Amino acid sequence: MTITGSTVDHHATTLAPIPPQQAEPAPAAARPRFQHQGIAFGCDYNPEQWDPAVWREDVALMREAGVDLVAINIFGWAALQGPDGAFDFSALDEVVDLLHEAGIRINLGTGTSSPPPWLTTRHPEILPVVEDGTTRFPGGRQAWCPSSPVFRRAALELVDGVAERYGRHPAVALWHVSNELGCHNALCHCDESTRAFRRWLRARYGTIAELNRAWGTSFWSQRYADWDEILTPKLTLSSRNPGQVLDFHRFSSEQLLDHYRAEAAVIRRRSDLPITTNFMVTAHIRNLDYWSWAPDMDVIANDHYLDHRLGEPRTELAFAADLTRGLAGGEPWLLMEHSTGSVNWQPVNLAKEPGQLLRNSLAHVARGADGVCFFQWRASLQGSEKFHSALVPHAGTDSALWREVVELGRIVGALDEVAGTRVQADVALLFSWESWWASDAETRPTHAIEYLDQVHALYGALHDLGVSVDVVRPGADLSGYRLVVVPGLYLVGDEDAAALDAAVASGTHVLVTFYSGIVDEHDRVRPGGYPGAWRDLLGIRVEEFTPVLPGTPLVLESGAAASLWAERVEATDAAVLDRFADGPAAGRPAVTRRAGSAGAGDAWYLATLLERDDLLDLVGRVVEGAGAASAPAAGADVEITRRTAEGRAYTFVVNHGADAVEVDVRGTELVTGTVADGPFAVPAGAVRVIREEDAE
Template identity: 45%
Template sequence: MTNQSLLREGWLPGVQALSFGGDYNPEQWPEEVWAEDLELMRRAGVNLVSIGIFSWGLLEPRPGEFDFGWLDRVIDGLHGAGIRVDLGTPTVVPPQWFWQQNPHVRPVMRDGTVITPNSRGIACPSSPEYAAAAVRITTELAQRYGQHPAVSLWHVHNEYGAPISECYCEVSSAAFRQWLQHKYQSLDALNEAWGTAFWGQTYGDWAQISAPAISATTSNPAHRLDFARFTSDELLGCFTRERDVLRELSPGIPVTTNFMATNCPSMDLWKWAREVDVVANDHYLTAADPRSQVGLALDADLTRSLAGNRPWILMEHSSSAVNWQPRNLAKAPGEIARNSLSHLARGADAILFFQWRASRRGAEKFHSAMLPHAGADSRVFREIEQLGATLGDATALMGSKVQAQAAILWDWESLWAQDLEWRPTVDLLPRAQVREYYERLWRDKITVDFAHPTADLSAYPVVLAPASYLLTPEAVANLTAYVEAGGHLVVGPFSGVVDADDAVYPNGWNGALRDLLQVSVEEVLPLAAEQKVALTGDAKGSVWTEDLLSLGADTVLEYLDGPAAGKAAVTRRSLGSGTATYVSTVLDHQTLTGVLDPVLALAGITAERDLPWDLELVSRHGNDGSEYVFAINHGAAPVDLPIAGSDLQTGESTDGSAKIPAGGVRIFRR
């Protein structure tokens, strides 16, 4: 670990409170507006803003010519107002002169479409011209502002992988070949790993390999999987190139970029998280999801897990509606606080929005902001002020940790592989499986971490693997050791099917897990659309079934009808002092509860079902032994919560019970 690890202990330089603010784009407004911005920021309790993210064309109006005058005035003004700066490198938006000089570095989509530079987004990530230009502007910024007292954080680029990630141009193909040569060393090794004997695809020269663009039918899945790995690595190389400049010229200031933990599938964030000094994430509600608060919590728990349970930054979320979904629903009264404080409860020490002031022009003019089009005399801004006050009262939370009781396995490589074409059904969606298992625990007030299959799992009494299609031998050995040592593992359908090359394991469809689970999947039996199957005990399954042969596992539930009628549907076996449960179908909520309850009991975990399911409860724990309990009521009726402690905002002690108003949030210290 480099000396950058010390930054994590001290959080952000100069920051002594929970951070609150958002993206600030003063370049969109005349300078006379800036003074009003500073006044309203102080009024709202804003103490950290992100600036400069989209300003390359203004900072370098012509190649090698720089204009920092306006940015000097912005940063100095913020510093004078006591507001810290998260300074962006604007490399997500190369200037128009760059595209005019380098038309050949425009990204090429898989179908051959060349992307025009009329929006945001990276150039070909393998382009040397882009790399040189990005390093130049980053160097200039670091030399000018690297020691400015207002700067507490560097923000490289913006949302890598969005809106595009993969590039299929000739430059990318050449870089991909270099990546492959480094990985495989020989064509014989590559041909073996990719199974190129199938369909006569054997390669006799590295030059014959290209990026896997659209072909007559589906492409070699191992080829596609390696290209996904390559893409993540190329994007990461773009980040580390700028990060290294900043570390050299601006020592002591942490460097980050904003992830999108569940919404940007092109990046292996377990790798990325090791390269940033502080983990940051963007999250936006899915308006069409009636339980979007569950998706928010999942995203926050995944981000905290990426951060290794160190404090992290919610770099962006919205004060109300976004503008890119089919139906952009405004947030209800109180929802700003519920969303923000759920992130805080799950480990974020900074709560930021996109953006400070709503834009009058451009593609996101209908995106909500902290200061909306209606101005300061509006419900949204009043709720922003109240949130700022709440965070100001919660400084004691800084650096406190979340203690999870269970873990869910999450592996981007497995998701990439299962998402490819020609799988047995389009209906078995791995992320939906993860969400279903996560929501069951969320409703039971059980806090969850996410973990890679090869990570140390010993701290978790229960580990869920709802969707582990790809598992390496290392991962299988890790899971086996976990169970033998007393852990309780639950595995979902279509798991342990392929290795790292997307090659099916021998000995059944679940060959990797056959010995651990003591069942063999003789055949997978997907269901027709909307088809349901009955299981013993009034249980229900859908989407998927399997023909299971027990090798020693006990049957928990059996199929009563459907293509696997009479066969085991859910099995469990003991190994060492632990258990391994296998679920071979997609269970409804009630059935999943029935399967998980005995596992939780074996692990000594109590599900909380006396309170309404939509009361969110999660705790953070301080180094002094204090526990901070967040009670977030997503329901329409008040809830009486049995709790002894003091209200963090008012200091009032409870008498063993506290009322959580409908749509309200309370934080207790005990």
């Protein structure tokens, strides 16, 4: 069936601007909720890559594997609409009907993630420009500028066509806007982006004088006299203005959020189903501030892939899952994509060992995911991702991987009763994308340490101690937490800093690490000594940073080993628990604690990057002093977490190690259907989920 009636002049060279979608998101209680029976088990499906004769086989195999949620039309634009603007939904209709007949629910993509070649050929002005001023061309994906009104109009026409066609179809359970927004095209420097950036700055600052103050443009004779003088921060001969770069990150994140809102607004005119897009909460994607995006999502969804370029990819998986749960406000969330095996985009794409697929999948469920989905259903035979793993590998169903997939589907089904429960934690870790942008600037005290180094190190210590952690934004409500950990939070505004002060005053303990509280929201240094925002809270004053060269060891008087960072600390109202024994800060405090009084919590400060075992020891002392809960049998290779709801509780044990581990829990084990009575053995490489007896 073909539907005509295009409203876009595809031969036009200019189009009127699209009004920004700046309306406040609906309150959480008023938004439609994603309804799914049990834990979803699903995948991306790209039927346009396959002959229609394969589709029926695919649907039959999906039923065999237990797949009950399928994302389609993610990259469907070129298949749905041609250069004449006419829509042809005949193939997508057939796929939708096949899935519906099989009882498989649909996560329907809008299809706008990558424009078809006819659009970029007729409108090359939509192509993104990178910081060196050169254009990036079609042939990959996301070849579009987030500020382009031409792209926006064409995309919204497609969204309206898809939403009109399927907005009331009973198989559709969830709308999927675009795909991994900003993965490649977040930072565009084209002329349209430059104009949009100026409009954004005018709205933010009001006057040129206020912008000059915020950016500190008196430095290097950068003072602006007119808005038209302002450019995006393209490459310069020297380092760039940090305030300008920071604001460009903010602007770019908001531009893509505005695009999401525009697509969502079109869908809502045609459908009352929940809408989301897939976040990329992972170590190598940093251009979107998901704290500002989360309120617009009807359900939080995330894509996550193990990154073997990291030292501890398993721990990073746990951190990403906890951060995604934080974005969801503690509510269950959806793992939209992960992999059955290797990915296609790392220098060395490692396959997963037997059992790792189950462990990785249930580690996400243990930390709040109510859905386990994969990219993709059937491994592609062509294209850039042809060596990306899938539920159905190139080897087909006569393979160990397919048998693992079927077993995983069975186990996910056995965990359906866990859906809707929440992870409980009494430790919070503050995390900020804005601080990440500002901290990892071109000019900083040392390039040997990045923001995530501290975040991952402190989170890793808590993880290895078996402590459940909520990852929350600066300024979040911290009441109810026994301990708050603040790793390297370089940038913090006054109100967000005060929220931590208030929490400590009410009895919460805190551990702050070096390079925190240094600048305000404009990347302006807080004078008077570091850490400016929390000198009084911590009872210290840092006179000078004294980083050391990589490979230079640092030793504390206790014998603890450190590296890369030291500073000249003065204890003004804190007890000194350890000092630098050598290096440029020899004799100065390295670990301090300001004891709480009159009901206040203790405030700890760490002035260096401790080696792993010594950091584990320090964090263990802080956790114990705060009275925070930890799982005794947990460790670097054993993850133990708990999900609860009124009257029921589930203990997840994910054993990555080579030896069995015993946990003291009683109830029914859901993976094997056995009884757990007292010390319960979890074999090496296994996962066990116990429905506890007499749960509180």
